[in-house]
Amino acid sequence: MCIDCGCGPTDQHHHDHDRPKSKTINIEEDLLAKNNRLANRNRALFQQQGLLVLNLVSSPGSGKTTILETTLKDLQNEFGFAVLEGDQQTSNDADRIAATGVPAHQINTGAGCHLDAHMVGHGVEHFDLQQTDILMIENVGNLVCPAAFDLGEDAKVAVLSITEGEDKPLKYPQMFRASRLMLINKLDLLPYLRFDLEKCRDYARRVNPEIEIIELSCYNGEGLDQWYDWLRKQLGKKKP
Amino acid sequence: MHELGITQSIVEIAERTAKEQQAMKILSVTIEVGSLAGVVPEALEFCFEACSKGTLLEGAQLLIERVPARGRCLDCGREFPLEELLACCPDCNSAAGEILAGEELRVKEMEID
Numbered sequence: 001m002c003i004d005c006g007c008g009p010t011d012q013h014h015h016d017h018d019r020p021k022s023k024t025i026n027i028e029e030d031l032l033a034k035n036n037r038l039a040n041r042n043r044a045l046f047q048q049q050g051l052l053v054l055n056l057v058s059s060p061g062s063g064k065t066t067i068l069e070t071t072l073k074d075l076q077n078e079f080g081f082a083v084l085e086g087d088q089q090t091s092n093d094a095d096r097i098a099a100t101g102v103p104a105h106q107i108n109t110g111a112g113c114h115l116d117a118h119m120v121g122h123g124v125e126h127f128d129l130q131q132t133d134i135l136m137i138e139n140v141g142n143l144v145c146p147a148a149f150d151l152g153e154d155a156k157v158a159v160l161s162i163t164e165g166e167d168k169p170l171k172y173p174q175m176f177r178a179s180r181l182m183l184i185n186k187l188d189l190l191p192y193l194r195f196d197l198e199k200c201r202d203y204a205r206r207v208n209p210e211i212e213i214i215e216l217s218c219y220n221g222e223g224l225d226q227w228y229d230w231l232r233k234q235l236g237k238k239k240p
Numbered sequence: 241m242h243e244l245g246i247t248q249s250i251v252e253i254a255e256r257t258a259k260e261q262q263a264m265k266i267l268s269v270t271i272e273v274g275s276l277a278g279v280v281p282e283a284l285e286f287c288f289e290a291c292s293k294g295t296l297l298e299g300a301q302l303l304i305e306r307v308p309a310r311g312r313c314l315d316c317g318r319e320f321p322l323e324e325l326l327a328c329c330p331d332c333n334s335a336a337g338e339i340l341a342g343e344e345l346r347v348k349e350m351e352i353d
Contacts, residue, residue, distance in 0.1 A: 021353065022267050022351045022352060022353050023351070023352060024349050024350070024351050024352075025257055025261055025349060025350050025351075025352060026348075026349050027253065027254075027257055027346075027347045027348060027349055027350060028346060028347070028348060028349075029253050029346055029347050030345065030346045031246050031249045031250065031253070031271070031345045031346055031347060032246075032249070032345060033249075034249060034252070111244070112242075112245070113242055114242055116245070144242075144278065145242035145278075147278060148242060148277075148278050148279075148345075149242070170326065173324075173325040173326060174276075174278050174325070177325065206326055206335055207325065207326060209335075209336065
């Protein structure tokens with residue numbers, strides 16, 4: 001009897017016994033499964049605390065930190081905030097946020113190009129979540145990689161500053177497709193730039209027909225009320 | 241360069257499965273990468289060599305099956321290949337579509353010894 005497969009001398013051989021005895025194992029496991037599992041754990045924790053959690057994504061230099069500083073100064077008497085800052089290096093952003101008096105924690109990703117659910121899970125251990133209504137996560141400035149990594153947030157907010165050009169949503173469709181809101185920032189610069197606002201809105205809606213859009217400027221205050229109302233509305237959905 | 245983290249997941253999943261199967265060596269691991277998954281297959285290959293060193297995967301082949309994207313028009317129901325995320329329906333030119341395939345990013349199978 002054949003020691004490889006147990007077939008007898010009269011059996012017809014459909015296989016080759018000289019091959020190494022390798023076998024194929026079916027796996028079918030999603031490569032982001034681990035991150036997604038941790039993101040769901042974060043989400044359950046946030047849900048239990050009634051937190052609104054936003055994941056701010058953009059290119060470097062779009063003004064995410066300035067939007068946060070302005071928002072915190074204007075709304076910190078209304079809501080309890082906490083801010084997680086993601087950057088490859090330095091604690092500059094967390095220092096800027098901490099200067100507003102709001103609890104902030106810096107996550108340095110080193111070589112990493114995005115925050116993941118594991119980092120966020122440990123990052124929030126630095127906060128008293130019972131005192132927090134809104135957790136802002138400022139992701140690493142990068143319009144590519146953070147799109148794939150769920151952190152357990154309620155929504156991604158994509159920030160696009162008008163110095164970057166109106167076709168960013170077309171060039172980086174995954175990110176704008178994954179976002180619930182697009183903030184078009186630095187609106188005060190509009191008279192000095194050739195930026196087509198209408199085209200930008202159109203491009204974003206082509207990528208994501210559901211996306212909400214708010215245009216704002218932290219320097220002249222335009223559009224900030226709309227952004228704050230959006231935040232109130234989202235928080236209202238969490239705490240009925 | 242999030243391909244590095246993705247590749248570490250490939251190694252983790254393959255090693256865990258190999259230990260469950262009491263395999264001594266992994267000959268190859270096959271992954272499926274959709275054309276819309278936001279991952280560059282060449283970068284995965286590049287990272288794989290570094291990440292597999294000193295693991296059961298050292299010397300194993302990384303086989304990448306690319307999955308072409310397909311979409312369906314929400315207006316006329318036509319199914320068509322998606323060259324990019326923003327393609328309109330070739331029949332009715334509608335921009336409203338859903339993605340049927342192309343976002344895959346998973347370990348499909350592996351060959352062990």
